[in-house]
Amino acid sequence: MTDLLHRILPTVQKPARYTGGEFNEIKKDLKDVRVRVAFCFPDTYEIGMSNLGMRILYGVMNQMDGVWCERVFAPWGDMQKAMEDNHLPLWALESQHCVKDFDMIAFTIGYEMCYANILNMLRLSGVPMHSKDRQGLKNIVFAGGVCAYNPEPLADYIDFFSLGEGEEITVQIVSLYDRAKAENWSKDVFLHEVAKIPGVYVPSFYRHEYNDDGTLSAIVPLEGTPKTVTKRIIEDLDSAYWPTKMIVPSTEIVHDRANLEVFRGCIRGCRFCQAGFSCRPVRRKSADVLYRQAVETLEDSGNNEITLSSLSTSDYRQLRELTDAMIPYCEAHRVNLSVPSLRADNFSRELMQKLQTVRKSGLTFAPEAGTQRLRDVINKNLTEEEILTTCTNAFSGGWNNVKLYFMLGLPTETDEDVLGIAELVYKIIKCWQEHAQNKKRGLRIHVATAYFVPKPHTPFQWEKQISPAEYLRRCKLLKSHFYSKSITYDYHAPDLSRLEAIFARGDRRLGAVIEEAVKNGAKLDGWDEYFNYGIWFDALKTCGIDADFYTVRGYGEEEILPWDTIDVGISKCFLLKERRQAYNGKITPDCREGCAGCGANCLLQEVKCDA
Amino acid sequence: MPRALFQKTGDAVYMSHLDLMRVFQRAFKRAGLHLTHTQGYNPRPSVSIALPLSLGVQSRCELLDFDLEGCDASCEEIAGKLNNALVSGVRVLEVYQDGRKIRDLALLDCTITLEYDSGVPEDACCRLAGLFSAPALIVEKKGKNGIVEQDIIPMIRRLTVNQVDGNTCALDARICCQNPTLNPAQIVAAIERYLPDLKPDFAFICRNEIYDGNETIFR
Numbered sequence A: 001m002t003d004l005l006h007r008i009l010p011t012v013q014k015p016a017r018y019t020g021g022e023f024n025e026i027k028k029d030l031k032d033v034r035v036r037v038a039f040c041f042p043d044t045y046e047i048g049m050s051n052l053g054m055r056i057l058y059g060v061m062n063q064m065d066g067v068w069c070e071r072v073f074a075p076w077g078d079m080q081k082a083m084e085d086n087h088l089p090l091w092a093l094e095s096q097h098c099v100k101d102f103d104m105i106a107f108t109i110g111y112e113m114c115y116a117n118i119l120n121m122l123r124l125s126g127v128p129m130h131s132k133d134r135q136g137l138k139n140i141v142f143a144g145g146v147c148a149y150n151p152e153p154l155a156d157y158i159d160f161f162s163l164g165e166g167e168e169i170t171v172q173i174v175s176l177y178d179r180a181k182a183e184n185w186s187k188d189v190f191l192h193e194v195a196k197i198p199g200v201y202v203p204s205f206y207r208h209e210y211n212d213d214g215t216l217s218a219i220v221p222l223e224g225t226p227k228t229v230t231k232r233i234i235e236d237l238d239s240a241y242w243p244t245k246m247i248v249p250s251t252e253i254v255h256d257r258a259n260l261e262v263f264r265g266c267i268r269g270c271r272f273c274q275a276g277f278s279c280r281p282v283r284r285k286s287a288d289v290l291y292r293q294a295v296e297t298l299e300d301s302g303n304n305e306i307t308l309s310s311l312s313t314s315d316y317r318q319l320r321e322l323t324d325a326m327i328p329y330c331e332a333h334r335v336n337l338s339v340p341s342l343r344a345d346n347f348s349r350e351l352m353q354k355l356q357t358v359r360k361s362g363l364t365f366a367p368e369a370g371t372q373r374l375r376d377v378i379n380k381n382l383t384e385e386e387i388l389t390t391c392t393n394a395f396s397g398g399w400n401n402v403k404l405y406f407m408l409g410l411p412t413e414t415d416e417d418v419l420g421i422a423e424l425v426y427k428i429i430k431c432w433q434e435h436a437q438n439k440k441r442g443l444r445i446h447v448a449t450a451y452f453v454p455k456p457h458t459p460f461q462w463e464k465q466i467s468p469a470e471y472l473r474r475c476k477l478l479k480s481h482f483y484s485k486s487i488t489y490d491y492h493a494p495d496l497s498r499l500e501a502i503f504a505r506g507d508r509r510l511g512a513v514i515e516e517a518v519k520n521g522a523k524l525d526g527w528d529e530y531f532n533y534g535i536w537f538d539a540l541k542t543c544g545i546d547a548d549f550y551t552v553r554g555y556g557e558e559e560i561l562p563w564d565t566i567d568v569g570i571s572k573c574f575l576l577k578e579r580r581q582a583y584n585g586k587i588t589p590d591c592r593e594g595c596a597g598c599g600a601n602c603l604l605q606e607v608k609c610d611a
Numbered sequence B: 001m002p003r004a005l006f007q008k009t010g011d012a013v014y015m016s017h018l019d020l021m022r023v024f025q026r027a028f029k030r031a032g033l034h035l036t037h038t039q040g041y042n043p044r045p046s047v048s049i050a051l052p053l054s055l056g057v058q059s060r061c062e063l064l065d066f067d068l069e070g071c072d073a074s075c076e077e078i079a080g081k082l083n084n085a086l087v088s089g090v091r092v093l094e095v096y097q098d099g100r101k102i103r104d105l106a107l108l109d110c111t112i113t114l115e116y117d118s119g120v121p122e123d124a125c126c127r128l129a130g131l132f133s134a135p136a137l138i139v140e141k142k143g144k145n146g147i148v149e150q151d152i153i154p155m156i157r158r159l160t161v162n163q164v165d166g167n168t169c170a171l172d173a174r175i176c177c178q179n180p181t182l183n184p185a186q187i188v189a190a191i192e193r194y195l196p197d198l199k200p201d202f203a204f205i206c207r208n209e210i211y212d213g214n215e216t217i218f219r
Helices: A004-011 A052-062 A077-085 A112-125 A166-182 A187-194 A274-278 A287-301 A319-332 A346-355 A372-377 A384-396 A415-435 A468-479 A494-504 A508-519 A533-542 A572-583 B010-014 B017-030 B075-085 B124-132 B185-194
Strands: A035-041 A067-073 A104-108 A140-144 A160-162 A206-210 A216-221 A258-261 A305-309 A336-338 A363-368 A401-408 A444-451 A487-491 B003-008 B047-049 B058-066 B090-096 B105-115 B138-143 B146-151 B156-165 B168-176 B202-212
Touching: A004 A077, A035 A052, A035 A166, A052 A067, A052 A104, A052 A166, A052 A258, A077 A112, A104 A112, A112 A494, A112 A508, A140 A166, A160 A166, A166 A187, A258 A287, A287 A305, A287 A319, A287 B017, A305 A319, A319 A336, A319 A346, A346 A384, A363 A384, A372 A415, A384 A415, A401 A415, A401 A468, A415 A444, A415 A468, A444 A468, A444 A494, A468 A487, A468 A494, A494 A508, A494 A533, A508 A533, B003 B075, B017 B047, B017 B058, B017 B075, B075 B090, B105 B185, B124 B156, B124 B168, B124 B185, B138 B185, B168 B185, B185 B202
Parallel strands: A035 A067, A035 A104, A104 A140, A140 A160, A258 A305, A305 A336, A363 A401, A401 A444, A444 A487, B058 B202
Antiparallel strands: A206 A216, B003 B058, B003 B090, B047 B058, B105 B168, B105 B202, B138 B146, B156 B168
């Protein structure tokens, strides 16, 4: 007789995402395994399998003797319903064993709006959500990823956080667990020991105290733990672990291609960007190592596309050497080389021409703000002239598609800045009329605006988020200035970004909100099919949380911030200086023109910052 | 143009037709076998699968046509290389040259397994066999223009019913698989419509063999 799962699989959408069995999946013999890790990605298979960090750490853990790391993803709604109807607990793909049978349960968290998925996945696994309700060493839950840079909303649920890049620290954590299990330690002993690993933050070892106005009055380290915990980084990327034997999904995923990370960190310093600051310092990877890894990855996976990823690939110093080597290889092997996030400089234009021989993709800009004044405020070093020059070249080269991304609600933004977006768009249309090679096809300009979300560890971490009503007013104002049929304008609904803002700078009191929302069915909030603001609105109300406190209020510069315990290497004094520069409309040149003194170079011991 | 006979079993049955095409394209690349590409704006590797298989259906008789760029490997070598590069559940049984024209493919043998959790109902085999010996059997079919009624009897060449064990019945059928096509799931739909008390708790389908119009094995 067919078992329950195999009866359910034909009834759900895209069942291949629940079976595992892909090429390069790692299976181990349980008799050789001492530590089993369920590596959970709090979103669907298609999103999780596109995540490079997860692929790296999957390889890192499975390289360890006696350790078997398996993958777990959030089920889609139809599968979740079938699981609940049939009392089928969440399982890991490789062994198909229940998550609750695993020693360690790890999460990688890249987005605030997947917090509900984390608790929902624990619930579906039958693992107690609260850290304090999980006693003993079994089911230790830990988490990493960029959201760990303000982990407080999850403090009650996650036993400890691993901060920063995981290649080395994960090995230390899992090895310690191996020892703890062999020596039969208590959970408390393990947490005390794991807290000694640099980069590990155990939230239960810190007490958060509040003032009457709701702001933090103190963060008290308990049990001799340090006042701050500093994130980990890999200094030498050339010798760092890189998985060339990556799992090749048998079903389509979001980024269905090989992915090669060319360097880490960012020299730009856009003041709204969390990654730009929290991923510093800049560390290089050499072109010859990258070329070798690219070829190995492509030959092993059989992918027909490879992407060179980083926060700003144009800033990779050896981009010319790397692409000069890769283009002939890719042409000979019919591989599409994709180089996203190119800046509009001369070399990039030349490179675009070369890449065009493989395939012609669209043209995308992220000016983020409509006027030069506001772009200076946010330190987005992209001028109107650069945009128009690139458009001129592209239009005369046959391109007819432009995408433009902006944010609304940036600090100091006025209606003039909002309308500046429309002006810029009309200049692009005019440019097309003058330079288009073939006007018959028409021009398509896609404009999208996002609702600015202030993020921790950025110069804008203290900023107000404008109210949803004001955001919508600005969207409508902009929309009323788009007359041309060539323009498609999309603006995000404000609800999701408001929640994102609440949780991004949230404190421990928000944990109850996530739990309440999950209890009422919140899941897959990143998906329009499932996002339900009503559930969150009610949960905030039930828990007595004032959303405005975390959004439109803005945070005082003297205030203790929930994420003050976390040190990403950027000094608060630098962030404050940058905030002043922003208000003065002054740009800070990129790190290559001169070090601005962010402090991240202090994280390096063996090498220098490669900005 | 070479052709591969392959099977799709185990958890590989949950891969869709398009997924399987991608899996093969990558397997060829991993195997170091270079597929020729279609001409046009967006060149695609030339692989095609004769009869797309529905999700969840097992098969031992799938055909894949492909074309290689300047390849001097023998058919056996190609099959071996592909199998080393494929995922579990998808297995090439044979590679050969000069396959017959796909348009001559007409019939298909399949087994439909019906599972009854509380035991196979009495007389089930007899009643099932009786149902399919009726002169006509109208089943609803979802087409491009909405739901249409379709008589499936002319598309069933023969059908036998056997009880496998206390909980399982197997229907072995030879049916039309091209011009016209009968989806074996329609046979299960007929049972659900006309013998609702014999509706199985679970049914699964396996393609066993393919034939031309004269019932000669098709390759």
